[in-house]
Amino acid sequence: MDTQWRTRVQRDGARASTTDTELSCRGCALNRICLPAHLPPHEARILDGAVERSRELTTGASLIHTGMPMQALYVVRNGSAKSYCLTADGDERVRGFYLPGEIVGLEGFGAGRHMCEVVALEPLRCCRIPIARLEHLMETLPGLRREIVRLLGQSLEDAQRLSADLGTTDARGRIARFLVNLSSRLERRGLSATQFSLSMSRTDIARHLGLRLETVSRVLSAFRREGSIEVKARYIKLLRPEAIASLVAQ
Amino acid sequence: MDTQWRTRVQRDGARASTTDTELSCRGCALNRICLPAHLPPHEARILDGAVERSRELTTGASLIHTGMPMQALYVVRNGSAKSYCLTADGDERVRGFYLPGEIVGLEGFGAGRHMCEVVALEPLRCCRIPIARLEHLMETLPGLRREIVRLLGQSLEDAQRLSADLGTTDARGRIARFLVNLSSRLERRGLSATQFSLSMSRTDIARHLGLRLETVSRVLSAFRREGSIEVKARYIKLLRPEAIASLVAQ
């Protein structure tokens, strides 16, 4: 089943990466969940014209550099990314992960520059909306303006909830939360909510949740022993999603 | 000096609460740091006309109720507030604190409703901008639109940074962060950055930082023993701000 599932994902990946034919939002596989999905048709058409389809970044390459002025918003087309910042003593704190259809760079609106690094976890292709262009469009397209404000508000809600959760939950709860969160984001894209492949390492997960990689490994093993999940390296299958969900504090 | 300082704050409080004479942003003591400060004068004047000066809430009263549709944005005029949500088993997770000049309710833009409770920590007076009014003004005032987007981005950056910090820092680091953060926010208002009175209880601080109140108490005592701060109940004086700041991870 592992291989069968991988094949499915590879096909999915292959389909999405035939980008030469996808020069507009209309032909894009993500158009049901992406930014234009919430815009009136004529606004979507105008936005479409402002979007640049960027070249593919290789694994480990940076989409956004720490300290750089904000030049664009990005939407992940395929692949995935993590954002992180460095502490004074040089270790990473992972702020979050980005999946296809998700917007990258919103936090840059605060200071007009990005205070974190965003790097590809696997080959990454994004759509790019230059910020000057976007500012101008927000002037004239009320739907787009509302949508950007909505996305900012949503991200803020998510970030506040995350920090509240991290503060109050133990290692099991944090990892359960991570799995449930990932699962629902994949489901939104029409992928399986119960089996998926992690694009991030145990270390990345640990650094995102404020744990150590050993703890992440141990908790996943515990979930497996309890029959709640199946784990094989980065492949995860939720056998009893309710059991995992019940560990998540609200 | 404790009492002398208290007197100063009470005078400040008294001055700010003579609100009957402050029916416009121009006369407001906060007008250098509040929303209109970043708007062109004519936009500020128009916004001023849309602002409602609300009555005073007593300590413990809710400004925003969990689950309610978003009806307005608020700016704290005087007093302070905390926002929190409840876990399944009924205990509070404190998301943050709001001081005069700070905007309350931005996270509501995500779902159009508030998923947290905001309550007064001391007698609270706010300015209120009805959301319908604000939406309409954003249509016509580009400066206001940019400012709301900027504030959302800033809040998002702050929230992401907080959760990254909570994940990677120990109790001392978290409390140091809290003190430094509060200090700089007070300084921005023109108040002392080194001595202030906490409006929130140890329990609130603990629930905000993912600690227990005993731990908060112990760490503050440790800082005092080390000569870094002076603590007397809710009064705090930073004796060696550098020592505290050095504990904050970047």
Add this chain to the structure above:
DNA sequence: CGGCGTGTTGATTATGGTCAAGTTCTGTGG
């Protein structure tokens, strides 16, 4: 086949949580 990334598992330790007294502060009524 060997070497390096990444991940797993075990033994030990330390940080902060828990439980339990106490102490100080605050507001209220005499």
Add this chain to the structure above:
DNA sequence: CCACAGAACTTGACCATAATCAACACGCCG
């Protein structure tokens, strides 16, 4: 103004969870 009650805070003793240190297993690529 003082006495009192209840809340908020402090401190100590003990314990549990996750960090640390260390060894080992697995998968991938040259």
